[in-house]
Amino acid sequence: MTRHPMSMTLASAAIASLAMLGAARSQDIKIGYSGALTGPASFTGADIKRGAEMAVDEINAKGGIKGRKVILVARDDEHNPVRTVAQYRELVERENVIAMLGATNSASMLAVAPIVNDTLMVPVICPATDATAITENDAAKAGRDNYLFRIGMYGTGQANFIVDTMVKKFGHTKVGLLTWTGGWGVTGRAELNRRLKEDGLAPVADETFDSNDTDVTPQIIKLKTAGAQSILNYGLVRENTFVVQTKQKLGDDTPYASAWGIAGPAFWKAAGAAAEGVLTSTTITIDGPQSPERKAFIEAYRKRYGQDMDAPTSVFGAYDVVYLFKQVMERNGFDPKAIRAGLENVPAFAGLIKDFKRPVFTRDRHNAITEQDMIMTRWTNGKMLEVKYDDKGAYVDIDETTRKYLDKKTLALM
Numbered sequence: 572m573t574r575h576p577m578s579m580t581l582a583s584a585a586i587a588s589l590a591m592l593g594a595a596r597s598q599d600i601k602i603g604y605s606g607a608l609t610g611p612a613s614f615t616g617a618d619i620k621r622g623a624e625m626a627v628d629e630i631n632a633k634g635g636i637k638g639r640k641v642i643l644v645a646r647d648d649e650h651n652p653v654r655t656v657a658q659y660r661e662l663v664e665r666e667n668v669i670a671m672l673g674a675t676n677s678a679s680m681l682a683v684a685p686i687v688n689d690t691l692m693v694p695v696i697c698p699a700t701d702a703t704a705i706t707e708n709d710a711a712k713a714g715r716d717n718y719l720f721r722i723g724m725y726g727t728g729q730a731n732f733i734v735d736t737m738v739k740k741f742g743h744t745k746v747g748l749l750t751w752t753g754g755w756g757v758t759g760r761a762e763l764n765r766r767l768k769e770d771g772l773a774p775v776a777d778e779t780f781d782s783n784d785t786d787v788t789p790q791i792i793k794l795k796t797a798g799a800q801s802i803l804n805y806g807l808v809r810e811n812t813f814v815v816q817t818k819q820k821l822g823d824d825t826p827y828a829s830a831w832g833i834a835g836p837a838f839w840k841a842a843g844a845a846a847e848g849v850l851t852s853t854t855i856t857i858d859g860p861q862s863p864e865r866k867a868f869i870e871a872y873r874k875r876y877g878q879d880m881d882a883p884t885s886v887f888g889a890y891d892v893v894y895l896f897k898q899v900m901e902r903n904g905f906d907p908k909a910i911r912a913g914l915e916n917v918p919a920f921a922g923l924i925k926d927f928k929r930p931v932f933t934r935d936r937h938n939a940i941t942e943q944d945m946i947m948t949r950w951t952n953g954k955m956l957e958v959k960y961d962d963k964g965a966y967v968d969i970d971e972t973t974r975k976y977l978d979k980k981t982l983a984l985m
Contacts, residue, residue, distance in 0.1 A: 600641045600905060602627070602896060603668030603693075605658040606675040608647035611809060614837045614881040615699055616675045620645050621876060622698070622889030623672055625868075630893070636900050641893075644668055648679060655679035656686060663691045669907050670896045672889055673697025673705075673721070678754045680705045680719070687718050694911040696895060697721040698888025701729055701831070702758050706937040718911050720932055722895070722924065722939045723854060723888050724831050730762030732945045733828055733852050737801050738770055740965065741979050743826070747799030748774045749790055749814065751806035752781040759805025759830055775799050782810060787817045794825065800980070801826040808838050815845040826850070826982040828947075837881040839953050846950045848982060850958070853947075854940055855924050857883045858954035859968050865923055884924075891922040895931065949977070951984070 604623060607616035620643070627641045635641055644666050648654040655674050662668045671693055674680055677700045687695055688710040695718060697705060703726040711717040737743045746767060750760040760779070767774060776797035778790035791814075794802055802825055804811065811833050818827065827849050834853035839846050857869055857880060868890070872880055880886050896910065898920060903913035917931040924940075931939045947958040949967055956967035958977070965977040967984075975984045 598639050600636055600639050600900070601644050601666055601668040602641060602670050602672065602893065603644050603646075603659075603662035603666065604672040605646045605648045605655050605662065605679075606672075606699075607650035608645070610649050612650040612675050612807075614808075614835075615885050616647075616650070618880060618882040618885040619672060619675065619698055619889040621872070622886035623893050625871065625875065625886075626890045626893035626897075630897055636897050639905075641897075648674060650676055650679070652676075652679040652682040656682050659683050659686065659691060663693050669693060669905055670910055671695040672892050673700055673719075675699055675885075676755070677702035677705065677758065684708045684719055685710075688715070692716075692718060692911075693907045694718050694720065694896075694914060696892040696914070698723050698892050699882075699885045701726050702755070703727045703762070711935075711937070716908075716911060717937060718907075720914055720937045720939070722891055722922075722931075723884060724852065724940060724945065725938045726758055726762050728938065728940070728942045729830055729852055729945065730759065730766045732942050732947075733803055733830065734763060734766040734770060736850075736852070736947050737803065737826075737828055738767075738772065740960070741801070741826075741982070743800040744772060745775045745798050745800045746772065747776040747778070747794040747797060747802045747825075749778045749780065749787070749794060749802050749804050751804075751810050752779050753807070753810075755807070755832065756805040756810075763803055763805070780806075780810065780814070784810075785813050787814055788821065791817055791821055791823055795823060799825055801828060801982075804829040805832065806830075807832040808841055811838065811849075812841040812845070815842050815849060819845040824848075824981060824983075828852070831884060834884050834948065834955065835882040836879055836955075839950060839955075840881075847952070849950045850982065851948055851950070851955065852945055853955075854884050854945065855887050856946070856948050856955045856957055859956045860971055868923055887923045891920075891924050894922065895920060949982070951975075 607613050623643050627643050646658040680700045701724045706719050706721050750756045776794045780787045829851045831853040834851045899913035903909040915932050915934050920927040920931045948955045966974050
């Protein structure tokens, strides 16, 4: 059978067109993300994805990176480390991503860390997980190339910051602990105990609660009976909601300070007025006075997604992660090993979380945020306001013109 010349021409043109399309797609820059997009932790996972999407779309609107389009390839790991490991392999080995945003929970990142460093060898920057061992992993300890980086809080530094704030800023030497028995709470409890010991102290009471505890009356009573001047916590939104509701029911006004698991509007939405006065350490807050750049970003998010952020640290962190990758790729190219090396040599970076006027990372420090960069915030009338200090003591700016100082003992507004 003889083919018509026109059919052969059309077939050749189609093949050539497909080849050109394939070549164009092969030039795309793929950045991967595996995190909780469904389930109780999805408010964090979705906001990581949204922050990354906003950065990707901005970059592509301005011509991409060296003329190449950036694509975000996202997967839902359901906050499950087993799924995270499988999806990391799929994203690197089948989707050919050359960089990754970290997952939504520390357990997932601890599970993938050795695989990332020893097999996949693709740089990962975490915006939301804080277990110290994620970045201070076996590869780092052995002096090998470490592909894990972080722009969010990290466990050792955050525990130091929380304890030192309560002990050294407010003079609370009788400190009680109330921590979640979930993975993050376990590591947090150990870190808080370590720092208290380093400061020459021990907790007056060391209580825990699990995810099934919807009332923690016995624990609160034990802490109060022990004379705790303040209570330090590691837990997430759901668990902390039950804690503060119990405190409200008991009329307990003991100052309560938590790690950044509740550093976003999702906590106030869940706990309401019971959250009033709670302190939380974090990297950023969207409440109170803001820079013009942050204001513009907050408004852009609200316009695009039709809502306010549930997890601001995740949104801002993911946005900055993508722009960090962009800055390094423009200088070092697109090979994952070159990107990893380039991240250790970023002299400065104008991020939304922080305008880094120093190296973001170094060979020996893969945590961008140090203790000096962390902020303490106070939930005040539905807003998470940064706690600042002057010669009169600690205060929060209610708005551009109103400043309220905190009572050093109760941390109530004066």
